[in-house]
Amino acid sequence: MNDAIENLSQKENFDLSTQWQQARYHELRHSCAEVYRLLSRRTGRESMLLRAGLIHLGLPVYLAFLRERRSSAQTPPAAPQWRTPAPPTPVPAVSIIIPVYKVERYLDTCVQSVLDQTFQDIEVLLVDDGSPDRCPEMCDAWAKSDRRVRVIHRKNGGLSAARNTGIETARGRYIVFVDSDDFLEPDTIRRAVAEQERTGAELVIFNLVYANDRGERWPTPDFTIFQDEILDEDGVWARYFALENQKIYYTVAWNKLYTAKLFADGLRFPEGKRYEDQFMLPHILHRCQNIACLGYQGYRYVQRADSIMAQGPASHYLDRPEYLLEWCGYFTEKGDYLRAEGLLNDAIKNLAEKDGFDLTTAQQRTRYRQACHDCSTAYGNLSRRTGRESMLLRAGLLRLGLPLYRIFLKHKT
DSSP: HHHHHHHOOOGGSSSSOOOOHHHHHHHHHHHHHHHHHHOOOHHHHHHHHHHHHHHHHHHHHHHHHHHHHHHHHOOOOOOOOOOOOOOOOOOSSSSEEEEESEEEHHHHHHHHHHTTOSSOOEEEEEEOOSSSHHHHHHHHHHHOTTEEEEEEEEEEOHHHHHHHHHHHOOOOSEEEEOOTTTTOOOOOOOHHHHHHHHHHEEEEEEEEEEETTTTTTTTSOTTTTTTOOOEEEHHHHHHHHHEEEEEHHHOOOEEEEEEGGGGGGGGOOOOTTOOOOHHHHHHHTTTTEEEEEEEEEEEEEEEOEEEEEGOOOOGGGHHHHHHHHHHHHHHHOOOOOOHHHHHHHHHHHHHHOGGGGGOOOOHHHHHHHHHHHHHHHHHHOOOOHHOOOOHHHHHHHHOHHHHHHHHHHHHHH
């Protein structure tokens, strides 16, 4: 074990020029921490649990710890101090990340629901995203009242940036995201962790229920249709595309327990985007061999009029055709050309409704033109993959402009 760690510490000797090699390196480091954690459980030695936590923070930190120990061993013992040293901070099993912004009314209920979990081996990361109200002080008060709570104050950067800050700070083997205006049922984390340990799944999805701003359940949409099952990447997509009003079960970030290694290669939420969960979904699923899905409705999704997702139809934001184009590229790479073309046509149809977008700034107009150009490129890629000349024609027409392409479709039918 120590030989492996010493070898990995000589990082400059490895070829880490590709993402795949970097991911292998991070996975080996993660495995070293897990081995020390297992040895601690078997032997009862707390020092091994401390080593696991230090390795999880990074090999430079662990090596600094070893140097400090060697230095202390060579130094004569100091005079006794009448102070009990603080015990090493235990590494939590689950890091629960809660981005916080302008949620005074809901924050306490959310945090209390997390701290009241029947599974107590957690840390709660309150990421204050530069909230202009009393939320920063409320976060600090929670940290003073419960040692499991840590607060990170940061400059406002949006939901994705706050989540990414949480990921980079998290110490747990598992990561859970909770929106600060929602809350968990008491047994949610225990059930999710138990299912992960039973199945070895890289991702566990727990069910949800809509609620009003008083936390009272809504009967619709009906999420009781979901049952316990194990799926692979393709199985999740098959379920997703067969649904109507319940697709959110698979797409959102917050009803899931992630193994921390899913983020070990630098995967992060795209910043500055709406619908960041849709952009993220293909990257998460592609990293999973097994996804455990639960029927248990452990997440209460509160509907409020001033939330981000309540601010107008999705089709009025360029983020929607942009993520559809990303999905198109993902399914093209998987060889599912029929699905890829369907997503591409959805993006084109959305972009054709030009009057629905806010194009008052040069930046937005540039984004719109880029999305239209990407539609042409996507059809060109599909043509090369499938050998269909009709797709090459569509690519050319799209490059000339959406109005001309729509005239072509009109006369074609």
